[in-house]
Amino acid sequence: MLAEGLDTLIRALAEDGFQVVGPTIDQQAIVYGEIKATSDLPRGWTDLQEAGTYRLQRREDEAYFGYVVGSHSWKKYLFPPVTLVASADLGENGWRMQTPEPDPVKYAFLGVRACELAAIRIQDQVFLGGPFVDPTYEARRSRAFIVAVNCTQAAPTCFCTSMNTGPRCDSDFDLALTETSSGFLIEIGTDAGQVIAALLPVRPANSTEIDQAEIARQRAADQITRRLDTDGLRDLLMNNLRHPHWEEIAQRCLSCTNCTMVCPTCFCSSVSEVPDLTGEHVDRERHWDSCFNLDFSNMNGSPTRNSISSRYRQWMTHKLATWHDQFGSSGCVGCGRCITWCPVGIDLTREVVALRDTTGNDLSRLSDSNAESAEANR
Amino acid sequence: MTSAITAPRFDPWRTHAVRVARKTPEVPGVFTCDLAIQEATVASTYRFAPGQFNMLYIPGLGEIAISICDDPQSRGSVAHTIRIAGNVTHALSELAVGSTLGLRGPFGVGWPIDEYRGRDLVLVAGGIGLAPLRPLICHLLAHRQEFGEIHLIMGAREPSGLLYSAEYSAWQDGGLNVYPTVDRGDDSWPGHIGMVTAILDRLPLCRPAETVMMSCGPETMMWYAAQIAIDRGVRPESVYVSLERNMNCAIGLCGHCQFGPQFLCKDGPIFSYNRVASIMKVADL
Amino acid sequence: MSNVGRKQPVSIVTVYKGNTAMTMDQPNLLKMLCATRFAEGLSHEHLACLCRAGRLVRLSPNQLLFREGDTEDEVFVISSGHVRLAMNIPGRGDVPFLTAGPGDLVGWSGLISDGRMTATATTVDETTLIALSGKRLQELCNCEKDLGYVLLRRVAQVLSQRLLSTRLQMLDLFEKEQTQKVS
Numbered sequence: 033m034l035a036e037g038l039d040t041l042i043r044a045l046a047e048d049g050f051q052v053v054g055p056t057i058d059q060q061a062i063v064y065g066e067i068k069a070t071s072d073l074p075r076g077w078t079d080l081q082e083a084g085t086y087r088l089q090r091r092e093d094e095a096y097f098g099y100v101v102g103s104h105s106w107k108k109y110l111f112p113p114v115t116l117v118a119s120a121d122l123g124e125n126g127w128r129m130q131t132p133e134p135d136p137v138k139y140a141f142l143g144v145r146a147c148e149l150a151a152i153r154i155q156d157q158v159f160l161g162g163p164f165v166d167p168t169y170e171a172r173r174s175r176a177f178i179v180a181v182n183c184t185q186a187a188p189t190c191f192c193t194s195m196n197t198g199p200r201c202d203s204d205f206d207l208a209l210t211e212t213s214s215g216f217l218i219e220i221g222t223d224a225g226q227v228i229a230a231l232l233p234v235r236p237a238n239s240t241e242i243d244q245a246e247i248a249r250q251r252a253a254d255q256i257t258r259r260l261d262t263d264g265l266r267d268l269l270m271n272n273l274r275h276p277h278w279e280e281i282a283q284r285c286l287s288c289t290n291c292t293m294v295c296p297t298c299f300c301s302s303v304s305e306v307p308d309l310t311g312e313h314v315d316r317e318r319h320w321d322s323c324f325n326l327d328f329s330n331m332n333g334s335p336t337r338n339s340i341s342s343r344y345r346q347w348m349t350h351k352l353a354t355w356h357d358q359f360g361s362s363g364c365v366g367c368g369r370c371i372t373w374c375p376v377g378i379d380l381t382r383e384v385v386a387l388r389d390t391t392g393n394d395l396s397r398l399s400d401s402n403a404e405s406a407e408a409n410r
Numbered sequence: 411m412t413s414a415i416t417a418p419r420f421d422p423w424r425t426h427a428v429r430v431a432r433k434t435p436e437v438p439g440v441f442t443c444d445l446a447i448q449e450a451t452v453a454s455t456y457r458f459a460p461g462q463f464n465m466l467y468i469p470g471l472g473e474i475a476i477s478i479c480d481d482p483q484s485r486g487s488v489a490h491t492i493r494i495a496g497n498v499t500h501a502l503s504e505l506a507v508g509s510t511l512g513l514r515g516p517f518g519v520g521w522p523i524d525e526y527r528g529r530d531l532v533l534v535a536g537g538i539g540l541a542p543l544r545p546l547i548c549h550l551l552a553h554r555q556e557f558g559e560i561h562l563i564m565g566a567r568e569p570s571g572l573l574y575s576a577e578y579s580a581w582q583d584g585g586l587n588v589y590p591t592v593d594r595g596d597d598s599w600p601g602h603i604g605m606v607t608a609i610l611d612r613l614p615l616c617r618p619a620e621t622v623m624m625s626c627g628p629e630t631m632m633w634y635a636a637q638i639a640i641d642r643g644v645r646p647e648s649v650y651v652s653l654e655r656n657m658n659c660a661i662g663l664c665g666h667c668q669f670g671p672q673f674l675c676k677d678g679p680i681f682s683y684n685r686v687a688s689i690m691k692v693a694d695l
Numbered sequence: 696m697s698n699v700g701r702k703q704p705v706s707i708v709t710v711y712k713g714n715t716a717m718t719m720d721q722p723n724l725l726k727m728l729c730a731t732r733f734a735e736g737l738s739h740e741h742l743a744c745l746c747r748a749g750r751l752v753r754l755s756p757n758q759l760l761f762r763e764g765d766t767e768d769e770v771f772v773i774s775s776g777h778v779r780l781a782m783n784i785p786g787r788g789d790v791p792f793l794t795a796g797p798g799d800l801v802g803w804s805g806l807i808s809d810g811r812m813t814a815t816a817t818t819v820d821e822t823t824l825i826a827l828s829g830k831r832l833q834e835l836c837n838c839e840k841d842l843g844y845v846l847l848r849r850v851a852q853v854l855s856q857r858l859l860s861t862r863l864q865m866l867d868l869f870e871k872e873q874t875q876k877v878s
């Protein structure tokens with residue numbers, strides 16, 4: 033498909049009733065927003081990322097998807113930052129509680145990266161895989177159409193290869209694109225994808241085009257330098273809950289919650305009461321919350337996790353250790369967002385190295401009793 | 411479209427309107443609230459297991475987790491014993507009989523009592539921790555012959571803090587050995603003075619390896635009660651504790667009640683000691 | 696023990712002053728001592744040794760066993776029944792702080808120090824105690840180091856349990872049930 037075909041794709045999806053959302057430039061960053069036409073895409077722009085740094089830069093070419101990932105992720109559509117979960121009305125017979133019909137919105141996600149497909153799989157497990165299913169997530173997820181786009185470059189913050197989540201999109205998409213200098217190579221993942229693909233100006237790819245796409249994808253893989261050694265990681269963390277390094281991190285961490293807000297898998301939330309002026313109608317709004325917030329663990333008037341070290345420990349051990357117990361996978365897909373968007377540049381991969389390097393000496397003595405725990409908690 | 415998602419299931423946010431059917435003062439600062447579910451079809455099918463909890467909701471103020479303290483066989487209303495702690499509990503204490511509020515539940519896993527037919531039981535409660543044990547006590551009284559010895563040790567700060575004290579003699583008559591104890595006694599209190607651990611320490615246990623302990627109360631109390639029970643030969647996997655953390659959604663989706671790998675709301679609040687022992691003493695977890 | 700239904704206030708009706716002891720033959724005393732929790736971990740020979748310094752004491756409810764500030768020679772192992780320990784605070788009277796029961800050791804000052812009692816002990820119900828002479832025990836321990844070690848180790852264990860219970864009581868875990876479990 034030639035680049036011009038992208039407009040046909042956007043139109044076809046819109047005509048099928050989808051609200052097309054994808055990458056666009058806002059406030060000097062590539063974020064996800066409504067896409068009406070290719071002109072909304074960040075064509076010719078790329079992002080420079082490092083721990084604590086994000087900057088847009090002109091590309092030398094006019095690529096549409098020549099960037100990595102920004103601060104947004106698709107979770108803002110599937111698990112919106114604010115959701116109405118219930119409401120209450122005071123009538124003659126007292127309070128009546130209702131739950132809203134899920135919003136029938138149908139999203140088409142344009143430009144989903146491999147690590148983001150993995151993040152969606154992880155949130156599927158959280159919101160749909162347990163004894164209770166979240167109705168909002170379920171409604172939005174079941175209707176979503178996913179156009180994945182393979183990465184052809186990587187940022188220094190990326191480590192999907194360590195997490196086995198990318199950079200190649202291999203499943204869980206309706207359509208997957210690979211952008212090359214001569215256009216887009218399309219893979220079809222589902223019947224729904226097939227139906228849309230049939231409306232596009234496409235022809236079978238020749239072997240040169242297939243090779244070109246492969247080279248472009250390989251470039252992304254080759255650019256990945258960051259590593260997270262996941263070998264025995266769960267037990268390493270759970271056996272070191274009293275490691276002094278948590279304190280050391282707390283000297284730097286501001287407990288600002290950025291890392292949790294940008295993370296595509298973080299799912300913590302709280303429900304607030306929003307009464308109208310009469311007090312006779314109350315909306316119950318669920319909003320994103322964070323384990324870095326002090327009152328998140330409030331119990332009997334005081335927080336259980338009163339220190340930054342205990343909150344950082346909660347975040348990291350949840351992501352990289354207890355997530356395995358709870359949902360059968362790591363909670364991290366290696367997208368690097370938390371590294372880029374941390375105002376003080378805390379990098380979880382380096383903190384893991386620091387924990388690893390200082391374990392096994394006399395410090396491990398402090399955590400002996402937790403070794404059994406690792407076993408018992410399986 | 412990309413995932414195999416089934417048709418919408420039951421909505422976990424669905425909140426039932428309930429009416430305050432009765433309010434009973436218990437010990438100072440604590441009251442029991444019997445709530446009648448308004449919708450007849452819901453009311454007639456509402457069942458719970460001993461140890462489960464409900465989310466009680468006052469519109470505009472918030473929703474809180476409260477254990478069910480009723481007899482699992484009782485019908486018509488569901489009793490909750492509530493300690494006035496802050497905003498929502500205070501508002502609950504002010505509700506008049508006949509007022510409406512919301513209820514979601516029941517949630518959580520109960521006491522694993524069916525696994526332990528034929529065993530000896532030791533129940534250890536501290537303060538309001540007796541509330542979630544009360545449905546279990548009702549169950550045991552109704553099925554007394556299915557169990558061996560049953561001991562119930564409960565502690566309170568002072569004699570006036572002993573919850574449900576009017577029921578003790580009926581429990582005793584029903585075949586439970588009831589041992590109330592208080593931290594601070596005086597001359598008008600003829601009963602036991604000291605921690606529940608002191609009684610547990612010298613409780614006659616004929617077959618400790620066949621004995622099960624279930625406890626609910628301050629975490630520190632449960633921890634030491636577990637140590638003593640295990641010291642005395644009770645198997646660690648037969649010791650159960652009921653934990654508390656901040657709880658927001660009760661359905662495992664909000665992240666608040668995590669305790670290491672556990673979600674208290676859906677994996678607990680009742681855990682075998684084995685499962686949580688290694689992290690119970692990690693500070694600020 | 697169960698105090699269900701017990702409503703009568705505690706009032707001291709009889710004063711025990713060391714001479715209302717029952718006589719009992721040694722084998723029976725040994726059997727009773729063996730049956731207590733205190734005997735756990737002590738060998739039969741050691742327990743028999745202890746019994747040679749002991750006698751049996753049976754008291755009815757509300758009898759004074761010893762009084763805070765007095766000097767006593769005997770140390771008691773409770774065989775059955777309960778003893779309430781209290782300390783006198785001017786203006787507040789006797790403030791009870793602990794109920795000791797079967798297997799517990801009371802009056803242990805006689806074993807490890809000069810025998811000055813740090814609490815007043817009163818029986819709650821029919822109580823049987825094994826009274827051991829502190830002086831004789833100390834002599835025994837001095838010449839039989841083995842027994843001394845084992846006995847004092849056992850006493851230390853018992854006291855550490857007592858200390859733990861006291862600490863938990865002091866922590867006031869149920870005060871507002873603060874920072875702890877409610878559910």
Ligand SMILES: Cc1cc2nc3c(=O)[nH]c(=O)nc-3n(C[C@H](O)[C@H](O)[C@H](O)COP(=O)(O)OP(=O)(O)OC[C@H]3O[C@@H](n4cnc5c(N)ncnc54)[C@H](O)[C@@H]3O)c2cc1C
Binds near residue numbers: 332475494655658
């Ligand atoms: C599984 C479970 C069972 C419980 N069972 C009982 C019971 O049977 N009887 C009883 O009296 N109490 C029980 N509690 C404790 C009860 O939930 C709290 O006392 C109550 O949430 C305090 O609310 P408040 O608004 O009055 O207090 P405030 O201090 O004014 O408000 C604190 C707010 O924090 C939030 N919160 C969430 N979880 C907690 C928590 N665990 N403790 C305090 N605040 C919390 C709530 O939104 C609450 O409104 C239980 C708790 C749990 C987790």
Ligand code: SF4
Binds near residue numbers: 294296297351363
């Ligand atoms: S923890 Fe960081 S790198 Fe991992 S998925 Fe979340 S934001 Fe991405």
Ligand code: SF4
Binds near residue numbers: 285291
């Ligand atoms: S790690 Fe960084 S982004 Fe996360 S809370 Fe701490 S300072 Fe904020």
